[in-house]
Amino acid sequence: MHLSNDFITARAHTNIALIKYWGKKNDDLIIPNNNSLSLTLNEFYTETSVKFDNSLSKDLVLLDDHDISDSNQIINFLDIIRTKANINASAYVKSYNHVPTSAGLASSASGFAALAAAGSKAAGLQLSLTEMSKLARRGSGSATRSIFGGFSEWIKGNTDNDSYGKSIQDPVAMDINMIAIILDKKPKKISSRIGMKRSVETSPYYNAWTKQTEIDLIKAKEAIKSNNFKALGQVAESNSMRMHALTMSADPSFMYFNQDSIEVINTVKNLRENGIDCYFTMDAGPNVKIICQSADIKIIKNKLANKFDENQMVVSKPGRGIEFI
Numbered sequence: 001m002h003l004s005n006d007f008i009t010a011r012a013h014t015n016i017a018l019i020k021y022w023g024k025k026n027d028d029l030i031i032p033n034n035n036s037l038s039l040t041l042n043e044f045y046t047e048t049s050v051k052f053d054n055s056l057s058k059d060l061v062l063l064d065d066h067d068i069s070d071s072n073q074i075i076n077f078l079d080i081i082r083t084k085a086n087i088n089a090s091a092y093v094k095s096y097n098h099v100p101t102s103a104g105l106a107s108s109a110s111g112f113a114a115l116a117a118a119g120s121k122a123a124g125l126q127l128s129l130t131e132m133s134k135l136a137r138r139g140s141g142s143a144t145r146s147i148f149g150g151f152s153e154w155i156k157g158n159t160d161n162d163s164y165g166k167s168i169q170d171p172v173a174m175d176i177n178m179i180a181i182i183l184d185k186k187p188k189k190i191s192s193r194i195g196m197k198r199s200v201e202t203s204p205y206y207n208a209w210t211k212q213t214e215i216d217l218i219k220a221k222e223a224i225k226s227n228n229f230k231a232l233g234q235v236a237e238s239n240s241m242r243m244h245a246l247t248m249s250a251d252p253s254f255m256y257f258n259q260d261s262i263e264v265i266n267t268v269k270n271l272r273e274n275g276i277d278c279y280f281t282m283d284a285g286p287n288v289k290i291i292c293q294s295a296d297i298k299i300i301k302n303k304l305a306n307k308f309d310e311n312q313m314v315v316s317k318p319g320r321g322i323e324f325i
């Protein structure tokens with residue numbers, strides 16, 4: 001393989017699932033129990049530069065200028081790239097997150113998508129988007145979807161070869177925004193990896209989740225196709241709550257909500273009662289993402305302004321897929 005002499009840099013945007021991925025049937029290969037569907041966001045992204053260099057004695061990995069070279073998750077991922085490219089060289093990785101790390105804003109999605117793109121190219125591989133998505137999946141499941149812009153779906157599959165993301169619609173036809181309400185930037189106590197595993201193993205409702213999610217997915221895809229914002233918002237909100245029910249019904253139980261999350265949820269419901277069409281979704285952290293149309297952004301932010309600062313409310317439009325820069 002021909003190693004690049006220069007750093008190769010890729011940018012990947014994060015994505016927020018409207019139909020969630022929560023549980024694996026293969027922990028090692030990261031094969032999920034259900035398909036998931038997400039919106040890639042323009043505001044949050046990771047830029048990663050990679051160079052494989054025979055003169056390095058070990059991998060050197062910097063995240064936001066901090067040395068994280070001892071991260072097994074990243075070293076293992078670089079090993080997967082080396083095996084695919086049939087090279088031995090160590091890597092120099094520099095990554096910058098424009099996402100609050102580990103706060104439930106899916107920094108692992110943009111992180112591993114950017115690393116898959118930059119790393120594979122730096123190693124001399126020329127991967128199709130589908131192959132890149134499969135590679136990104138080995139780092140973090142949600143990263144499969146961040147290879148693509150707009151709405152994308154992760155087809156669960158059964159093996160390393162048939163579990164990957166694909167574009168559903170890009171550019172997005174719908175007027176859809178997400179307002180991320182940043183309530184806590186600290187890393188979450190229970191990672192999504194650990195949390196979903198505990199849900200699979202101990203929640204008595206887990207089978208109901210996989211069944212219901214198939215129905216939710218069909219509804220979400222129909223809503224996208226028919227440009228029906230309301231239907232998409234409704235199913236996304238229900239699906240998110242169903243995922244969180246798996247954390248509360250696990251043994252031992254856990255939850256990602258804090259008091260502020262509940263306050264935002266109640267505000268969204270209250271706005272809806274007053275005719276503002278908005279919905280919420282939450283991932284493995286306390287931050288709440290409000291799904292809304294452009295004309296309602298101002299009124300929603302105003303409603304939350306007495307409780308939260310302007311810089312805690314980040315509005316995002318649909319974002320693009322992977323880019324080399």
Ligand code: DP6
Binds near residue numbers: 139192
């Ligand atoms: C709640 O992709 O972070 O954001 O595959 O173990 O790395 P691993 O998990 P991860 O889980 C994301 C969970 C979620 C829902 C989603 O993005 O679909």
